[in-house]
Amino acid sequence: xxxxxxxxxxxxxxxxxxxxxxxxxxxxxxxxxxxxxxxxxxxxxxxxxxxxxxxxxxxxxxxxxxxxxxxxxxxxxxxxxxxxxxxxxxxxxxxxxxxxxxxxxxxxxxxxxxxxxxxxxxxxxxxxxxxxxxxxxxxxxxxxxxxxxxxxxxxxxxxxxxxxxxxxxxxxxxxxxxxxxxxxxxxxxxxxxxxxxxxxxxxxxxxxxxxxxxxxxxxxxxxxxxxxxxxxxxxxxxxxxxxxxxxxxxxxxxxxxxxxxxxxxxxxxxxxxxxxxxxxxxxxxxxxxxxxxxxxxxxxxxxxxxxxxxxxxxxxxxxxxxxxxxxxxxxxxxxxxxxxxxxxxxxxxxxxxxxxxxxxxxxxxxxxxxxxxxxxxxxxxxxxxxxx
Numbered sequence: 001x002x003x004x005x006x007x008x009x010x011x012x013x014x015x016x017x018x019x020x021x022x023x024x025x026x027x028x029x030x031x032x033x034x035x036x037x038x039x040x041x042x043x044x045x046x047x048x049x050x051x052x053x054x055x056x057x058x059x060x061x062x063x064x065x066x067x068x069x070x071x072x073x074x075x076x077x078x079x080x081x082x083x084x085x086x087x088x089x090x091x092x093x094x095x096x097x098x099x100x101x102x103x104x105x106x107x108x109x110x111x112x113x114x115x116x117x118x119x120x121x122x123x124x125x126x127x128x129x130x131x132x133x134x135x136x137x138x139x140x141x142x143x144x145x146x147x148x149x150x151x152x153x154x155x156x157x158x159x160x161x162x163x164x165x166x167x168x169x170x171x172x173x174x175x176x177x178x179x180x181x182x183x184x185x186x187x188x189x190x191x192x193x194x195x196x197x198x199x200x201x202x203x204x205x206x207x208x209x210x211x212x213x214x215x216x217x218x219x220x221x222x223x224x225x226x227x228x229x230x231x232x233x234x235x236x237x238x239x240x241x242x243x244x245x246x247x248x249x250x251x252x253x254x255x256x257x258x259x260x261x262x263x264x265x266x267x268x269x270x271x272x273x274x275x276x277x278x279x280x281x282x283x284x285x286x287x288x289x290x291x292x293x294x295x296x297x298x299x300x301x302x303x304x305x306x307x308x309x310x311x312x313x314x315x316x317x318x319x320x321x322x323x324x325x326x327x328x329x330x331x332x333x334x335x336x337x338x339x340x341x342x343x344x345x346x347x348x349x350x351x352x353x354x355x356x357x358x359x360x361x362x363x364x365x366x367x368x369x370x371x372x373x374x375x376x377x378x379x380x381x382x383x384x385x386x387x388x
Contacts, residue, residue, distance in 0.1 A: 010329030011375045016159050016187060016306055016366035017333060021257075022212045028256045029214060032249040040246055041237065050248045057255035064262055065204075065221060066197040073220045073241045074251055078186040079107040081205035081220035084241070085182055086111045088228035089151050090119040095180065096148035097122045099139065103132055103160075103348040105184055108153050122148065132163050132294045132352040133301070136173065143177040150179040156204075157187040160348040160364055161294025162306030171200050180226075186210055186218075190261035191269070191305060202226060208250065212368070213257030217250035268369040273304040275367050275376065282380045283309060287387065293362055294352055306366045310353075313361040313387060321361055321386060328382050332365050 012020070032053065038046030040054055055069070062069040075081045086108065089095040098112055102125050112123045124142050127135040134154060143150060152174050156165050167183060174181040182203040185194065190211025194204070203226070207218040222228060222241070234243035261268070280297055283290050289312035295301035296308045313321060325332060334346060349362055365379070 011379055012331045013365040013367060013371065013375075013379065014331045014333050015368040015371075016210075016364065018209045018215065019212045019368050020370055021209075021214060021253075022260060024260060025213055025253050025257045029249045029253040032252050036248060040248055041235070053248055053252050054246055057251050060255045061219060061258060064193075064258060066195045067221060068224060070239065071221055071224050073222055073238050074246060075205075075218050075220055075242060076216055077209075077218035078105075078184060078205045078207040081218055082107040082182075082184060083111050084220055084231050085203045085205070085222065085228070086115065086151075086153065087231060089180065089182075090115045090121055092227060092229050093151075093180070094149055095121065095151045097124065097146050097150045098153060099124045099126060099142055099146075099150055099179075100153045101126050101128060101134060102351045103128065103158055104153065104155055105159055105186070106347075108155070108184060109347070112153075126154070128351065130352075131301075132158065132161055132348070134165060134170075136166070136169055139170070140173050140177075143173065143179055146177075150177065151182060151202075152179055153182040153184070155184040155187075156192075157185075157303045157306070158294065158348060159187050159306075160346055161308045161352065162296040162302035163294050164301060164303055167194075167201065168199050175200060187303065187305070190258055191265075191303070193262070193265065196221065208254035208257055211257055211261045214250045214253045217247055217254050219254070264369075269304060271369055272367050272371070273299070275371055275373065276304050276307055278373055279307055279365065279367075279376050279380075282376055283383075286380050286384055287311065291357070291360075293349060293357075305368070306364065308349075308362060308364045310357060310360050310362045311383070311387065314359060317361065322363070324386055325379075325382060328378075330379055330382060332363050332379075334363065 036050050036053060038050045040047055040050040058072050059069045062072050098121055100108060100112060115121050116123055126142060127138040129135060152170065154165050154170055156167060171181055180202045183201055185204040186207050187210060189206035202223045204221045205218065209215040230241045232243045237243055237246055277299060291310040293308040293310055296306060349358065
């Protein structure tokens with residue numbers, strides 16, 4: 001497995017926050033920056049190649065999802081895409097009832113807070129089980145009782161505890177009740193095959209930097225039957241959904257990153273899956289009192305890239321714990337990078353854990369193809385030293 005060695009970091013385990021850009025992707029980006037600097041909206045010989053690169057990238061991404069290229073809209077990332085879809089749904093599609101969960105990414109929960117104030121919509125939260133899993137019966141019950149036009153917004157994989165949603169089951173429930181379905185798939189695009197011709201979802205979102213692409217670019221899939229209007233005005237770029245000159249090099253880099261991820265999906269999934277299982281076994285055998293939050297220990301109910309671990313150490317010592325790991329060259333996190341600097345703690349763990357468990361330190365380790373078993377040995381050994 002020498003091809004997976006990482007010389008840039010000693011022990012980087014914060015891949016749910018962002019991933020290392022693949023060398024091939026970086027080379028592609030630099031090539032576009034040097035040789036395709038024309039504005040893609042210009043009709044002259046400098047602009048046309050840039051426009052062509054964008055459209056080729058759009059077609060490649062659409063092909064991976066088995067959708068029409070006209071349904072792919074480039075954005076700055078998942079947060080903008082979530083905002084575009086949810087705010088436009090309230091404004092343009094007459095959605096009066098949004099159904100979500102309290103452990104969604106803040107790009108969704110904070111947007112729903114604003115929609116309640118701006119559009120006087122109703123927001124309902126589906127019940128969770130003890131591990132943070134979605135109660136599908138309760139979702140069905142909420143939809144059955146609702147008299148309004150509904151949109152269900154539930155993420156495919158939780159970015160903190162790794163729990164996986166059954167997309168097909170939720171899709172079928174939504175179809176039964178004529179509700180729209182939006183899923184934040186930021187943690188799964190590039191890590192799973194998603195065929196939208198087989199699983200009917202109205203809207204999904206992605207960020208390139210979660211699958212070894214550049215930061216600052218992502219996309220929204222918007223079903224062609226939807227009649228959304230833009231949030232950003234000023235030009236007709238992106239089918240009129242998003243005004244502003246497109247970031248050609250980043251779009252090409254995102255497409256290249258997705259192409260590589262999908263082409264190597266089986267090989268790299270097995271590598272990371274085996275690493276996560278090794279990590280779990282190593283922690284269990286080496287650290288007394290260790291526990292795993294959500295379903296992250298369950299290899300069937302959680303993603304293979306995220307492991308959320310609870311250590312027998314007071315929460316007040318968490319920052320020092322992370323700082324000491326950082327000094328050893330080990331990068332991990334308390335939760336979402338979007339919450340960095342917040343004293344409120346993880347809104348996900350606050351919903352999932354009981355009061356006693358919340359007193360302990362919980363750390364999210366997220367893996368990529370660039371991690372190794374040797375790195376895991378280093379991490380577990382250092383944690384053991386810190387807990388002694």
